[in-house]
Amino acid sequence: MSNTEKTSPxxxxxxVNYWIDGDGNKTAPxxxxxHKGKFKIIYGFQNWCPGCHSIGLxxxxxxxxALQEDKNVVFFAVQTVxxxxxxNTADKLRENQLKYDLKIPFGHDDGSDYGEKRATVxxxxxxGGTPWFLLIDEEDxxxxxxxxxxxxxxxAFLKSRKK
Numbered sequence: 297m298s299n300t301e302k303t304s305p306x307x308x309x310x311x312v313n314y315w316i317d318g319d320g321n322k323t324a325p326x327x328x329x330x331h332k333g334k335f336k337i338i339y340g341f342q343n344w345c346p347g348c349h350s351i352g353l354x355x356x357x358x359x360x361x362a363l364q365e366d367k368n369v370v371f372f373a374v375q376t377v378x379x380x381x382x383x384n385t386a387d388k389l390r391e392n393q394l395k396y397d398l399k400i401p402f403g404h405d406d407g408s409d410y411g412e413k414r415a416t417v418x419x420x421x422x423x424g425g426t427p428w429f430l431l432i433d434e435e436d437x438x439x440x441x442x443x444x445x446x447x448x449x450x451x452a453f454l455k456s457r458k459k
Contacts, residue, residue, distance in 0.1 A: 308420035318399035340428035352427025376415035
């Protein structure tokens, strides 16, 4: 491999301990290892983030709606708190599920369970803020990590993969 080629990193295991299921009920922590062989999409947001509400959550909703029949694609939303700890709280998860009609698991990650001062997802996946999309393939390789996602392109890609 030449020096100009980059390899995609293997996904770190999630260290998010507070989760609610698609119906808003507290549930056991989500672990990526429990979804081996599936394509995983993680959306990082903060409740007080204007871009998360104007672009990110509507983009997530569009993807979830388009791919809801594909049992080999799973979605998770994680409030990745790195500022505004008094505003970006766990009680905002259900509020956002309902507002965007997203029946997917939502997690709250402020890093405090591990003595960190910001979300573990941000540290472990080296994300740059919110909104943020992580796409992890069936072999647990991070294939996309960025603020902006081409929603139609992502949907077309996910629909075209071999199953």
